[in-house]
Amino acid sequence: MSTALLERAGELEALDAALASASDGHGGVVLLAGEAGIGKTSLIRSFLDRVPAGTRVLAGACDDLVTPRTLGAVRDAFAGHSAHLDRLLTEGSRDDVLVGVLAELADGDRPTVLVVEDVHWADDATLDVLRYVSRRIERTPAVLVVSYRDDEVGRDHPAQRLLGGLAGTSVRRVVVPRLSHAAVAALAGARSVQVFALTGGNPFYVTEVLAAGGETVPLTVTDAVRARVHGLPPATRSALEQLAVVPSQVELPLARALVGDLTVLAEAERRGVLEVRPDAVAFRHELARRAVEDALPASERMRSHAVVLEALLARDGVDLPRVLHHAVEAADDERVVELAPRAAAQAARDGSYGQVVGCHRLLLAREHLVPAAEVAAAHHQLADALWAMDEPTEALEHGLAAVRILEELGDVVGLGEALIVLGPAQWSLARTADAKASLARAVALLESVPETPTRTYALLWRSVLLTMAGDEDVLAAAEAAAASAERTGAPEHLGMSMTCLGRARLMEGEHDAGLELMRRGLAATRAAGAHTYTLIAHGLLVLDLFALARYDECRRHLDEAIAYAEELETWFLATSWQAVGHRLRAVHGDWEGAIAGLREIAGARGEPERGSLRYALPPLARLLARRGDDEAPAYLAWTRDLAARADCYDIWWAAGLLEIESAWLAGRPSEADDAVARLGALTARPGRELDRGELARWQRRLGRTVAVPAGARPVHAAGIRGDWRTAAAAWEADGAPYHQALELLDAGEADPTLQALRILDGLGAKPAARMARQRLRALGVTHIPRGPYAATRANPAGLSDRQVEVVRLLAENLTNAEIAARLVISEKTADHHVSAILAKLGVRTRREAAAVARSLGVVPERRRAPRA
Secondary structure (H helix, E strand, O other): OOHHHOOOHHHHHHHHHHHHHHHOOOOEEEEEEOOOOOOHHHHHHHHHHOOOOOOEEEEEEOOOOOOOOOOHHHHHHHOOOOHHHHHHHHHOOHHHHHHHHHHHHHOOOOOEEEEEEOHHHOOHHHHHHHHHHHHHHHHOOEEEEEEEOOOOOOOOOOOHHHHOOOOOOOEEEEEOOOOOHHHHHHHHHHHHHHHHHHHOOOHHHHHHHHHOOOOOOOOOHHHHHHHHHHOOOHHHHHHHHHHOOOOOOEEHHHHHHHHOOHHHHHHHHHOOOEEEOOOEEEEOOHHHHHHHHHHOOHHHHHHHHHHHHHHHHOOOOOOHHHHHHHHHHOOOHHHHHHHHHHHHHHHHHOOOHHHHHHHHHHHHOOHHHOOHHHHHHHHHHHHHHHHHOOOHHHHHHHHHHHHHHHHHHOOHHHHHHHHHHHHHHHHHOOOHHHHHHHHHHHHHHHOOOOOOHHHHHHHHHHHHHHHHHOOOOHHHHHHHHHHHHHHHOOHHHHHHHHHHHHHHHHHOOOHHHHHHHHHHHHHHHHHOOOHHHHHHHHHHHHHHHHHOOOHHHHHHHHHHHHHHHHHOOOHHHHHHHHHHHHHHHHHOOOHHHHHHHHHHHHOOEOEOOOOOHHHHHHHHHHHHHHHOOOOHHHHHHHHHHHHHHHOOHHHHHHHHHHHHHHHHHOOOHHHHHHHHHHHHHHOOOOOOHHHHHHHHHHHHHOOOOOOOOOOOOHHHHHHHHOOHHHHHHHHHHOOOHHHHHHHHHOOOOHHHHHHHHHHHHHHOOHHHHHHHHHHHHHOOOOOOOOOOOHHHHOOOOOOOHHHHHHHHHHOOOOOHHHHHHHHOOOHHHHHHHHHHHHHHHOOOOHHHHHHHHHHOOOOOOOOOOOOO
């Protein structure tokens, strides 16, 4: 092994193993993490040097540009390898590119290595491709190697959506460590103590410090790089300074255009400052390039960027993000305002919302050079992109700015379109009344001009908003949108109108007919390739299936909706539907996982609110109340505040139920009086029969005498009548242990109350468990089980107490039916627990789950009998 790869044998073995597996048809991903200068690129090159003959190698890297190149690394990797994919990358839709890249990796008999370096600088579209491929690569003969600086990828970094979501046996995570003191001593000899103290064992820093020569160690690594460059001939130094303003590598034609005869670089190449390869010139490390660039006076740096800008514009096929970067750095504002809208349009086509935002921000920073109509368009498009990215506060600012400008211009159609975008941003921030007013105004404006699909678009958004708010005019709004869709005839509008009509009928109480229309609407929007409509149609269907307790179908649509939203980078909808997924986990007893997931989506009070808060906060507050958590009162207050601002039936309903259950758990039923009255008035209209039944069930639990409302769910009707056996069995069949326990708790008998206590202790439902113990004592039971030990709850796998029990039985090779019998739960509930365990542990099989649980200490190690 060369000195540059000291102490890297384990990392190379991981890469070799991934390629060997891919060669057998089981593809995988290697995530190569480490700080700048740690040697990730050297490691990758060494790995590629040893791949077997016949392996196809595709390599690309992301650049540190003002706005990243859309699909830049993907274009570079596949350039010249596939004419079909080259065409898709130039002319195809986003979906075409995703499918095309995966098809290239799956095609052929030989294995493929796809390397994408510096993903911390990747654009959204590249992250889309990598996420799409990563989830499907296991069925291909390919290995994807992704490198990134882990110290630059924080919790909110866009790359986390790729890196944080990968799990399973096909994913290998390799963290490249610093060199040990012994390794530095092998390189630095007598100066090793000083060199190690300065560099901390970072290989690039070590190399640069040693290359600086002399008896003394430079004060900083930047000093070391500058010392090496300063010792070069003036012409070579000048050429290096010109190349240093180009991030990453400089392809040979561009390098020649910038410095002329490349032999001027020979001395820098001999001294190891840069490399001249058959296709490009590059500094040996990005840190070295930055050290040279940062040393330039600002005026010289701008001049050098201007030279690069002119050279790029003189070439065929302008790379817009790259040209825009150099225009910004050259302070060429006129070129920036010319190029930014074109780059934004390209990014929008490829689904790179982050790049759309970046380009329009560059434009608006120079809006004094831009006509007012173009400024309004930039604000409008920014608002649209930011809403999709779940940044509604900033989206609202830009949406209002667009409206103000278009009002001044008297542009009726443009103003109507801007108001359509403004409405969702207002709704996301729980300003429902403002959102209704904006969309009603949009409809009115567009009715004053000849009918176009834009008017249909406004009517559809208004219909969607009214269905989400639970407005009484929802059916009339849906019918108006459907009639306009019929007249204008756009397939995506016809599909979405079916979804709106279906939801309106469902809200009128026609559940099966409404769901069927919504399913048809979803299929139609998908067939039309209408991504945003498809996401909304998916989400509305998921919400209604959950509300109707049709959990199996809800889960099927939910998984598809989340994957679809993530691949489209529509983070508002992705996180909203993830919140519904966490609510499903809670129903099935995985409270630990549900609370953790909902907390992450809700964030902290006082932070800028996101649209997904409305889906995460009420269920999170309710779970904390059920656990008796110290934070429960604060989250109850936060939920009340959201409900007061939201003007939305779903949030009013959720907040009211939270107040009622909190009062019941605290043993103060009179504190639920106001909430019961509010929800009684809310559920009085037709179509809310199921909610009336649930409210009546809670009233009975509060000790009030109530009749079974017409249209109540059978499980609620049974509970209201006092038929606890039927109600508990129904909840058990649905895999809902908490609700099952609450029905058992009302039995007034020792055995079912003991069963309720076991379930509640397993969930960590301390207030209800305390109530169960009180009732057992009242029934004369003397031996009452203690609660679970705290150490069990804090297990390192992040499993709930019940899941710990299940995984221990998995380790005994029990079937789900046997687990169910042992724990006195339904087989369906056991199925849910096993699925959740596999997901939490990141494994595919029951045997792998048991093995991981043993390694974490959750399951005792097997003990072999001693030999005779």
